[in-house]
Amino acid sequence: xxxxxxxxxxxxxxxxxxxxxxxxxxxxxxxxxxxxxxxxxxxxxxxxxxxxxxxxxxxxxxxxxxxxxxxxxxxxxxxxxxxxxxxxxxxxxxxxxxxxxxxxxxxxxxxxxxxxxxxxxxxxxxxxxxxxxxxxxxxxxxxxxxxxxxxxxxxxxxxxxxxxxxxxxxxxxxxxxxxxxxxxxxxxxxxxxxxxxxxxxxxxxxxxxxxxxxxxxxxxxxxxxxxxxxxxxxxxxxxxxxxxxxxxxxxxxxxxxxxxxxxxxxxxxxxxxxxxxxxxxxxxxxxxxxxxxxxxxxxxxxxxxxxxxxxxxxxxxxxx
Amino acid sequence: xxxxxxxxxxxxxxxxxxxxxxxxxxxxxxxxxxxxxxxxxxxxxxxxxxxxxxxxxxxxxxxxxxxxxxxxxxxxxxxxxxxxxxxxxxxxxxxxxxxxxxxxxxxxxxxxxxxxxxxxxxxxxxxxxxxxxxxxxxxxxxxxxxxxxxxxxxxxxxxxxxxxxxxxxxxxxxxxxxxxxxxxxxxxxxxxxxxxxxxxxxxxxxxxxxxxxxxxxxxxxxxxxxxxxxxxxxxxxxxxxxxxxxxxxxxxxxxxxxxxxxxxxxxxxxxxxxxxxxxxxxxxxxxxxxxxxxxxxxxxxxxxxxxxxxxxxxxxxxxxxxxxxxxxxxxxxxxxxxxxxxxxxxxxxxxxxxxxxxxxxxxxxxxxxxx
Numbered sequence: 001x002x003x004x005x006x007x008x009x010x011x012x013x014x015x016x017x018x019x020x021x022x023x024x025x026x027x028x029x030x031x032x033x034x035x036x037x038x039x040x041x042x043x044x045x046x047x048x049x050x051x052x053x054x055x056x057x058x059x060x061x062x063x064x065x066x067x068x069x070x071x072x073x074x075x076x077x078x079x080x081x082x083x084x085x086x087x088x089x090x091x092x093x094x095x096x097x098x099x100x101x102x103x104x105x106x107x108x109x110x111x112x113x114x115x116x117x118x119x120x121x122x123x124x125x126x127x128x129x130x131x132x133x134x135x136x137x138x139x140x141x142x143x144x145x146x147x148x149x150x151x152x153x154x155x156x157x158x159x160x161x162x163x164x165x166x167x168x169x170x171x172x173x174x175x176x177x178x179x180x181x182x183x184x185x186x187x188x189x190x191x192x193x194x195x196x197x198x199x200x201x202x203x204x205x206x207x208x209x210x211x212x213x214x215x216x217x218x219x220x221x222x223x224x225x226x227x228x229x230x231x232x233x234x235x236x237x238x239x240x241x242x243x244x245x246x247x248x249x250x251x252x253x254x255x256x257x258x259x260x261x262x263x264x265x266x267x268x269x270x271x272x273x274x275x276x277x278x279x280x281x282x283x284x285x286x287x288x289x290x291x292x293x294x295x296x297x298x299x300x301x302x303x304x305x306x307x308x309x310x311x312x313x314x315x316x317x318x319x320x
Numbered sequence: 321x322x323x324x325x326x327x328x329x330x331x332x333x334x335x336x337x338x339x340x341x342x343x344x345x346x347x348x349x350x351x352x353x354x355x356x357x358x359x360x361x362x363x364x365x366x367x368x369x370x371x372x373x374x375x376x377x378x379x380x381x382x383x384x385x386x387x388x389x390x391x392x393x394x395x396x397x398x399x400x401x402x403x404x405x406x407x408x409x410x411x412x413x414x415x416x417x418x419x420x421x422x423x424x425x426x427x428x429x430x431x432x433x434x435x436x437x438x439x440x441x442x443x444x445x446x447x448x449x450x451x452x453x454x455x456x457x458x459x460x461x462x463x464x465x466x467x468x469x470x471x472x473x474x475x476x477x478x479x480x481x482x483x484x485x486x487x488x489x490x491x492x493x494x495x496x497x498x499x500x501x502x503x504x505x506x507x508x509x510x511x512x513x514x515x516x517x518x519x520x521x522x523x524x525x526x527x528x529x530x531x532x533x534x535x536x537x538x539x540x541x542x543x544x545x546x547x548x549x550x551x552x553x554x555x556x557x558x559x560x561x562x563x564x565x566x567x568x569x570x571x572x573x574x575x576x577x578x579x580x581x582x583x584x585x586x587x588x589x590x591x592x593x594x595x596x597x598x599x600x601x602x603x604x605x606x607x608x609x610x611x612x613x614x615x616x617x618x619x620x621x622x623x624x625x626x627x628x629x630x631x632x633x634x635x636x637x638x639x640x641x642x643x644x645x646x647x648x649x650x651x652x653x654x655x656x657x658x659x660x661x662x663x664x665x666x667x668x669x670x671x672x673x674x675x676x677x678x679x680x681x682x683x684x685x686x687x688x689x690x691x
Contacts, residue, residue, distance in 0.1 A: 041453035137334050141356065141672065207447055208519055217342065217676050287519050288447025290673040291356065 014106045018095045026239040027057045032273075033280055040284045067228035072135055075225070079133035084226070084233040087126035090119035091240045098247050099173050101257045101264035112173040113165065116248055117158060120203065123241065124150045127205075127212060130234075131222040142221030145291050146205070146212035152298025153202035153209070159306040160192040160199065163313040164252045177256030186253040191309050193253045195302060200245040201279050202294065204238060208286040209294055246275035331359050334672075338367050342445055342676040345686025347660075351667070351675070358675055361667040363660055368690035376650035381407055381481070381617045384647070389475035391652065392688040394434040396476040397427040397466075398630040404479045405560060405626040406637045410619040411481070418606045419483035420562045425496070425599045426466060426478065428592040432503070433462040434631035435585050435592075438683045442582070443514060445680035446523055451514055458506060461499045468492055481617060482610030493600055500593050510586070524579035528666045528678035531576060538665075539658035542633025543584045544682055548576035554629040566598045578681040585683070618645055632656055632683055656688040 031046070031054060038045025046053025071080060097112035099105040109115060124146055131143020165171060167188065168179040179185075186193045202209040213221030223234045250256060250271040257264035259271075289297070337348040346367035352360040372391055376384050388403045389396040401423055408415060415423075436459040440452035463473045469486050470478040478484060514520055530540070535548045545552055553570045555563045571587035573580025621643045627636035633655030640649040659682050666678050 037449070041450050042457055043453065137332065137353075141334075144356070210447070211673075217672050219341065284450050285513070286448060287443060287514075287517065287523060288673075289519055290523060290671065292671070293522055 010106075014096075018092060018106075021095070022092065022236065022240050025243050026236045027061070029239040029242065029276065030057045030060075030235075032276075033283075036277065036280045037284045040281070061232065064228055064232045069230060070225070070227045072225050074135045076133035076135070079129045080225075083126050083130035083133060084230045084237075086129060087123055087237045088233050088240075090122040091237050091244065093119050094244045097173055098244070099177060099251065099256060100268050102174075104265060105174070108172060108174050110170070110172045113161060113171050113176070113248070113252075116244065117154075117161070120241070120244065121150070121154060123237070126237075127222045130226070131212075134222070134225040136225050138218045138220075139222050139224050142212040142218050142224075146222065149202070149209075149211060149291065149294050149298070152295045153199045153302065156195055156298065156302035156306040157199035157203060159303070159310050160189075160195045161248075161252060163189060163192050163306075163310045166310075166314060166317060173251050173256070176251055177258065180255040180258060184253065184255040184258075189253065189309070189313070191305065192313075193249070195306050195309070196249055196253065197275070197278065199302060200249060201282055202298075204241045204245055204279070206238075206242070206279060207283040208289050210283075210288060211291050211294060242276055242279060243272060246272045246279070249275050336675070342679060343686070344441060344680075344684070347684065347686045347689070349663075349667075349679070351672075353672075356671045358667050358670055358672070361664045361675075363663055365657075365660070365686075365689050368687045370687070370691065372691045373650055373652055376647045378646065380645045381619070381647065384650075385480075386475075386477045389472075389477045390687065391654065391691050392630060392632065392635070392656070392685045393475050394437060394685055395427075395430055395631040396474070397423075397430040397470075397478060398628050399635060400476060400479040401427055401561070402626055402628040402635055402637050404481055405628070406624050406639045407481050407617070407619065409624045409626060410622055410639060410641055411617065413482045413610050413613060415483055415610055416607045417562065417604050418487075419608045419610075421599050421603050422469075422484050422488055422608065423479060424561055424563065424566075425488070425596050425603075426470065428596050428599075429462050429466060429496070430476070431631045432589050432592050433459045433466075435589050436462075438585060438631075439510075442680045442683075445676050446520065448514070448520070451510070454506075454509070454513070458503055461495075461502065465492060465495050465499060468495070480609070480613075482613040483608045485609070487608050488603075493603075496596060496600060500597055503589070503593060507586075507590070515583070515586070521579065523673075523677060524582060524681075525577060526575065527578045527674050528670070528681060529575060529577045530662060530666060534662055534665055535576070538662040540633070540662050541655050541658065542630070542683075543581055543588060544633065544659050544662075546570060547573035547581035547584045549573055554627050554634055558627065560626070560628060562599075563595075565602065566595045568592075568594050578677050581681045581683075616645060618643060627653070630655060632685065632688070633659060652691055654688045654691055656682075656684045656686075660684055660689055 035045045046056035049055040049059045071077060094116045096106045097109050097115055127146040128143045131139040164176065164185055167185065168176045170176065205212055213223065223231060226234060250268060254271045257268040259267035331352050331354045334351045334353050335348060336351055337343040338346040348364040348367065350362045350364060351358050372387050375387055385403065388399040391399055436455040440455040443451040466476065467473050469488055469492055470476045530544065530548050532548045532550050535545050535550065541552065549572050551570050551572055554560065556570055568591045571584045571591065573584050619641045621641055623640045625636055625638045627634050634653065635655055636653035638651040638653065639647055642648040663679065663682065667675050670678065
């Protein structure tokens with residue numbers, strides 16, 4: 001009985017904590033993206049609401065709450081309503097295993113990394129649902145593109161993660177961090193790190209791989225018909241997804257929470273946001289790839305490279 | 321085609337526009353799609369029709385001048401110039417040389433601002449946001465300069481029959497010289513940020529190839545034609561104003577693809593800078609208005625055709641006068657209409673992403689087509 005109570009309280013607190021983190025993270029990231037893009041583009045960005053526009057996202061969120069929720073007349077209503085939820089829930093689940101610091105993690109599962117990858121793949125299902133149910137040709141084209149490109153970046157993503165996993169010999173995220181007590185994995189696996197960042201950017205559907213929602217081609221892609229908070233949830237999911245991909249990259253390659261002087265949590269967040277900054281930098285610098293070019297890149301460059309890296313890693317482990 | 325029982329392979333129709341981020345105006349393109357590929361396409365125009373040609377018949381010659389800033393609002397001064405040239409040719413007004421120089425300087429500045437805007441908007445089509453802001457920053461300097469002497473930032477109505485109403489001052493000349501060196505120092509940034517970017521080259525190389533035959537068949541002019549390797553530029557082939565006095569080149573493409581049209585436009589900006597530089601050096605003293613231009617202009621009976629090279633190609637005015645204060649008939653030969661008509665051929669069997677890249681590379685101004 002006591003165990004159940006304790007477990008219940010634990011779940012409740014974790015859930016509140018995760019939702020709080022997700023919201024604050026999204027608020028911060030949207031503000032950060034606007035500021036980063038503004039400074040890259042020689043302009044100040046939001047300045048009016050709060051200190052240097054820090055509260056701008058809150059104002060925007062309030063506006064979105066007040067917007068009408070439009071459902072297209074011929075939409076497949078159930079799927080249309082479910083799509084944002086299916087998009088958002090897996091993202092939430094991934095937080096269970098992310099180790100923010102030695103003590104701050106919800107569950108230290110021994111299949112941690114697998115769980116994150118399994119759930120992040122579900123985003124494609126949500127995109128397909130949204131694109132199909134909207135009964136809009138642009139949305140449908142966006143959804144088709146999204147499904148077609150999934151394989152192109154998810155296989156190399158998994159293979160690069162694998163080369164770290166066979167080094168460590170565990171799928172547990174805390175084990176992976178513990179392994180990097182002296183040297184970060186990025187020094188052993190520089191190629192894997194680069195591949196992981198490229199695939200991770202594609203995983204989050206961000207420029208130069210923002211093909212499913214390519215604004216100048218497909219208006220807004222799969223979420224063209226979504227308005228108000230339903231649109232906001234897609235937005236929230238995108239930014240949370242960025243956080244998760246960067247967190248995984250931090251754990252796999254940058255030693256997780258490890259670092260001198262500063263507390264572990266600070267180190268972890270610093271590394272995560274540094275990777276996110278890198279992804280923002282990509283977005284505001286590069287033009288968009290064409291859909292078939294991404295698939296070519298995935299199949300002809302990323303997959304062979306990641307496989308070669310995996311084999312080399314395996315050989316090196318066998319020899320040393 | 322029947323693939324399996326119950327499964328039929330079908331094409332579907334997709335409306336690109338009239339409200340779509342890639343059309344940059346109210347152009348509608350009906351695409352017959354086979355998956356991501358375009359099987360057929362048809363542009364539908366006329367959403368922005370304002371009857372500019374008919375308006376000419378209802379206004380006096382002077383009253384029609386502001387219309388010329390609103391057909392192609394991005395290179396309005398070339399349109400101003402063409403209309404003034406037509407009326408001057410009809411009435412036999414001699415324009416003083418200083419006025420011609422001022423016309424060339426301002427028109428070339430306007431051409432650069434038009435190309436800069438195209439450059440930014442085109443990169444926006446390809447999914448790169450930042451160059452847009454960079455070139456708007458540069459373009460802002462031109463707008464400030466032109467604002468100084470013309471009084472407007474976009475829809476210019478500056479030239480008059482017989483010259484220009486306002487002379488350039490020292491500050492304008494100094495500002496223009498400063499702008500020339502500023503823009504020259506920016507080419508390197510543009511090259512490293514965009515032109516040498518692998519993704520950009522992959523998106524544009526061998527995409528939307530327009531053969532010289534196709535270009536000639538549809539009457540394509542301007543950088544689109546020169547991108548296909550045909551050296552036709554009215555400033556050289558049928559020189560008007562004082563262009564023969566200046567030394568400049570016509571940049572040409574080789575393959576006629578999207579990248580060639582892009583490169584031609586970038587090089588044209590540099591050539592325009594050269595023209596402006598020479599014009600500033602050679603700027604003669606003298607009057608800026610012809611003497612004795614009547615307030616109530618009544619050109620003699622007759623008809624003229626004048627053409628200028630705008631940022632988008634050949635713009636011509638065919639003007640018929642019956643000796644009245646109003647034109648009898650005025651026909652506008654706009655470049656974008658012909659440049660658009662080649663589009664369905666270029667759209668054949670390309671992907672939507674390429675279609676956007678091709679449409680952008682044609683540099684269409686929709687009010688110019690609809691006029």
